[in-house]
Amino acid sequence: xxxxxxxxxxxxxxxxxxxxxxxxxxxxxxxxxxxxxxxxxxxxxxxxxxxxxxxxxxxxxxxxxxxxxxxxxxxxxxxxxxxxxxxxxxxxxxxxxxxxxxxxxxxxxxxxxx
Ligand code: AMP
Ligand code: ZN
Numbered sequence: 001x002x003x004x005x006x007x008x009x010x011x012x013x014x015x016x017x018x019x020x021x022x023x024x025x026x027x028x029x030x031x032x033x034x035x036x037x038x039x040x041x042x043x044x045x046x047x048x049x050x051x052x053x054x055x056x057x058x059x060x061x062x063x064x065x066x067x068x069x070x071x072x073x074x075x076x077x078x079x080x081x082x083x084x085x086x087x088x089x090x091x092x093x094x095x096x097x098x099x100x101x102x103x104x105x106x107x108x109x110x111x112x113x114x
Contacts, residue, residue, distance in 0.1 A: 001046045001098075004046055004096075004097065004098050005096060005098070006040075006042050006046075006096055006098035006100060007046050007098060009026065009028060009042075010026050010042065010044040016028035016029070016031075017029040019039050019071060019074075019075075020041075020067060020070075020071060022067075023044075024043060024044060024045075024060055024063060024064075025041060025042065025043055025044065025060075025063065025064055025067055026041075026042055026044060027039050027040065027041040027042075027067065027068075027071055027103075028040055030102065034102075034104055035104045035105060035106050035107050035109065036105070036106030036107055037075045037076075037077050037082065037103065037104065037105045037106040038102065038103070038104050039071055039075070039102070039103040040100050040101070040102060040103075041064060041067060041068055041071070041100065041101045041103060042098060042099065042100045042101075043057075043060055043061075043064065043099060045060075046098055047098070047099040048097050048098065048099065049086075049088045049089060049094060049097070049099055050086055050088050050099060051088060051089070052099065053099070064101065065084075068084055068101060068103055071103055072103060072105065075103075075105070075106075076106075077105030077106055080105065080106070081105060081109075082103060082104060082105030082106075083102070083103075083104045083105065083109055084101055084102065084103055084104075085101065085102040085104065086099070086100065086101045086102070087102075
């Protein structure tokens with residue numbers, strides 16, 4: 001989508017600190033990190049949210065979680081612990097309308113959500 005900031009990051013037209021990239025996914029550092037490790041992992045195709053995921057996308061989502069697991073190891077939080085979050089829709093606090101997953105760690109996180 002032409003006016004989507006995360007599509008622009010995926011296309012390289014907006015710069016980002018890329019942590020991982022392949023044909024299907026890109027992971028980059030969040031511009032306003034909530035913790036010492038805060039990555040955003042997105043599919044390159046424009047899906048608005050988890051609500052847009054169809055059965056044919058489920059292989060992609062499985063791959064995405066495998067990449068998240070490896071990034072947690074690479075960024076040194078696999079053992080200490082981390083959180084994976086996908087905000088969905090207005091009440092879910094989604095600001096950017098392109099499906100994305102936050103990988104947050106590197107400090108003890110509040111156990112309560114919301
Ligand atoms: P949300 O839609 O609330 O799940 O979160 C969107 C996230 O994207 C926020 O944590 C922002 O800090 C992050 N973000 C927005 N623009 C950029 C950007 N250009 N580069 C990196 N992260 C961004
Ligand atoms: Zn997009």
